[in-house]
Amino acid sequence: MxxxxxxxxxxxxxxxxxxxxxxxxxxxxxxxxxxxxLAAMGIDIGExxxxxxxxxxxxMGAAGGWFYFLAAPRARLIIVVRIxxxxxxx
Numbered sequence: 001m002x003x004x005x006x007x008x009x010x011x012x013x014x015x016x017x018x019x020x021x022x023x024x025x026x027x028x029x030x031x032x033x034x035x036x037x038l039a040a041m042g043i044d045i046g047e048x049x050x051x052x053x054x055x056x057x058x059x060m061g062a063a064g065g066w067f068y069f070l071a072a073p074r075a076r077l078i079i080v081v082r083i084x085x086x087x088x089x090x
Contacts, residue, residue, distance in 0.1 A: 005039040007032045007069075007078035017083055024085045027063035035078050039071070045078065046071045057081070065089065 009016040017025045039045045049060035049069070059066050064086030070079045 003076070005036045005076045005078070007036050007080060010079045010081050016080055020083050020085050021089045024063040024065055024083065024089055028067045028080065028083050031060060031062055031067075032069065032078055032080055035069070035071075039073075039076070039078065046073070063089075 017028075035045050035048065038048070044054075046055040046058070049058035051058045055071070057068055057070055059068050062083075065084045067080055067084065068082040070081065071077075072079060
């Protein structure tokens with residue numbers, strides 16, 4: 001197990017980002033990379049974005065749409081589970 005924070009798509013990139021415009025995916029990946037950097041500095045990313053309570057599924061805006069992610073501190077992992085592009089990008 002790596003000591004460094006990382007991120008990944010779940011279940012896989014094709015399922016989460018397939019068919020989404022490239023500029024939206026690039027923005028989600030850029031923001032997720034910043035979440036990794038914040039987590040590596042010790043920031044509790046389980047409270048970032050929108051959600052009903054700290055931890056659990058979080059929502060964050062990206063490129064006019066948004067994406068959903070989970071933070072798994074024990075695994076030092078950020079899991080991107082869904083990307084919703086803006087309506088005009090469909």
